Structures are given as structure tokens and as C-alpha cells.
Amino acid sequence: MTNSVLQVASPEKRLDLFVCEKTELTRSRIKKLIEDNKITLNGKPCKAGDSLKAGDVIEIALDEPVELDLTPQDISIDIVYQDDDIAVINKPQGLTVHAGGGTNGGTLVNALLYHLDKLSSINGVIRPGIVHRIDKDTSGLLVVAKNDTAHLSLAKQIEKKTCKRIYLALVEGAPKCDNGLIDTLITRSDKDRKLMAVSSVKGRQAVTEYTVIKKYQGFTLMEFSLKTGRTHQIRVHCKHLNLPIVGDKKYGSKKQKFELEGQLLHAHKLTFIHPRTGEEMTFTAPLPKHFNDVLSKLKEK
Secondary structure, eight states, rough: OOOEEOOOOOOOOHHHHHHHSSSSOOHHHHHHHHHHTEEEEEEEOOTOOOOTTTEEEEEEEEEOOOOOSOOOOOOOOOEEEEEEEEEEEOOOTTOOOBBBTOOOOOHHHHHHHHHSSSSOOOTTTTTBBBSSSOOOTTTEEEESSSSSHHHHHHHHHHTTTTTTTEEEEEEOOOOOSSSSEEEEEEEEEESSSTTTTEESSSEEEEEEEEEEEEEEEEEEEOOOSSSSSSHHHHHHHHHHOOOOOOTTTTTSSOOOOOOOOOEEEEEEEEEOTTTTTOOOOEOOOOOOOOHHHHHTTOBOO
16 A cells, blocks of 8 residues: 655645646546545545645555456457447356456456457556446446447447446346336445445436336346446345345345345346447347246246
8 A cells, every 4th residue: 555645735626636636646536536535635534526725635545556467368258249349248247347356367358358359448458448347247248349439439428328228137026116217326335335325415326217027926027227327326226126136245135045146137238329330239138047047936926
């Protein structure tokens, strides 16, 4: 761990802007460090928008850089589609998208470096080609950029919500209505900073649309459409509705009803505009075997 100390010489408007100007950290990285309590103001927790005054002391604690294994690895992946600009991958459950957070090697990025001839560089050496991600134990579709032009186009579509991402999940219980919209704030959990939680007073807006696909005795197969892309959004929203996703060890029930490696959440459908041709493209991925095996054990309601 390395510590950096900044002394405020004159009044400044915002803490995050000051730190951004005085360091090589991006505002998004600064925000993350604040959320993780690794940036303090006068020895106390702070917020990105805190106003600064002369004499204030900002301390930044940064983890020592870890040398990551970003060598190509012959890991089998399902490439649904690829051309000179993009690739669409059907990621299996259990495969981490990129290195970090204790994961070093054996990721989707390592596999992409082996199977694809090029990847975009906008996200740096740790996440080449990665425009958006899905959790390690979530299966399904994601699009990868092979060049920076494609990356910028896809990232803009995700930001403007024109890229459509639809998930399927098996949840415990049943919602009161067969379709609806979940609109909340999501922030870091006060109880566990590694988890996210719904809040009524702080956080970023998170919107998820849902539809019931099939009802079983004690369970429901549901479709979720992401209107925003917050960390663990669907999993947090399901917990908020008291409809935990089956197999979710972080946000679900403590007593798991099936022997699963992770949550039954699958990125089923992906629609976007091709960065070069302007054509709307839609891809679907069928439910994986471990998901269908559980469904076959349930009785329809």
C-alpha cells in the first residue's frame, strides 16, 4: 500500500476535480477510491463533491500494482459471431471477464488474446476489447471491440441505452405483477463494501424492466431488460423485491436449494448497431445446461 498526501493551498470547488488535476487518476477511479474509503479528507471519509478550503489535507491510499498475466491462453470460448470490428461471445458460467480483484490469468481476456487477432486498446492493458462485462458466475452474451473506433461506438450505445441487453433468471417466489419496472438508487452496501444495495437516499439510478416468462411451484422464470448498467443490478433488484436469484451466494438465500456453482442468471439477448455498417444486429444464446437441468426438476404452477 502506498500513500499520497495532497495539501490544499487555496479554496477549491470540488474534491474529485482537485485530485484529478493533481494526480494521474481518472474521476471514475477517484470515485471508486472514495467509495472504498481509500481517499480521506482531513483524516475522515469524504464525498466526491465535497468543497475544499485552504489547509485541507487529502490522503490517498493506493494498492501496490500487481503484475498481471495478460498472455494469450488457450481457453475454449464460444465465439457466436466475429468480423473485422467486433466479436460476440457466449461466456460460460465461472469464467471471469478480466484480471483484477485477486484474479490473475485464466480470464476471458486471456482467451480473447489467444483466439482473436486484435482487440481495442481504450480500456488499457488489463481490459483490452472489453466494452461491458457480466459477472463471473453469470453466463451469456457480451460484445467485444476489435478496434478503438468500434469500442467508442459500442460504449456510446450503452451510455445512450440504445444497446439492448435482456437476461433470463430463475428466482425464488413470484412477483405480485407479471411485468413491471424497478426504479431505485443503488450504492455500496454499508454492511459489506464489496456488495451493492438499494438505497432511498444515495447512489446512482438503476432501472430494470421485468416480465414473467413461466411460473413454477415456488419459483419463477423471469426476463429482465437493463435500462441502466449498474454493478450487480439485476441481482440487487431481485433481492430488493424479495425474489432472490437461485444459486446467488451473495444476494440470495443462505440455504441453497440446488447444488450450483453460481446464480441462474443468463445474458440471453443482445441487440446493438454495428459500428461500421450501421446495421442493427441481434444475437440470442440458449440457456446453458446447468440452468435447464434445474428447470427440468421443477413443477409448473
